[in-house]
Amino acid sequence: DVKVTQSSRYLVKRTGEKVFLECVQDMDHENMFWYRQDPGLGLRLIYFSYDVKMKEKGDIPEGYSVSREKKERFSLILESASTNQTSMYLCASSRKGETQYFGPGTRLLVL
């Protein structure tokens, strides 16, 4: 089975803090994705990566950056957390052109 893990299930941070969300997949997938999920809005793509050190902006990249130094790991970085970044963050991975598989999510609260 595909396994996508996220470093934290719940996270509480203060405004202005730098926040790192980590995602690891064990299936040698080329593609990795970060989404945020908000009630009534579904999932919105923040960034994705189709190879090591490669990244592409999604629909809502503002306030976020990403890092992919190794194929299995994709990190989402909030340079200076703000309260409007309180959300559920979901990571996914896939082979090229194939189905995305999701991690359990990280629920982030920014105070």
Next chain:
Amino acid sequence: AQSVTQPDIHITVSEGASLELRCNYSYGATPYLFWYVQSPGQGLQLLLKYFSGDTLVQGIKGFEAEFKRSQSSFNLRKPSVHWSDAAEYFCAVAINNNDMRFGAGTRLTVKP
């Protein structure tokens, strides 16, 4: 603009009753189509997908979906709902796998 619409925010059905969740999309070409389910506090699990071929697709947990090109729809169905089916359901479409768009979700409540 490309979009995915799930018209029903919340649906309540009785256990044992049939279920249909609606999904409509607006894309220039026939996209890849997906249904995912999310249990409370969990990530998304793939129920089924349509890439091409037979327009009636069978998935896990007894779910099926039918692609209707003329209606730009991909509705999810189950003949008899179980209490464990209570969850949020997301329809998603993709032209390629790097550009997946999700609907806002439909929350399903199952009455005993």
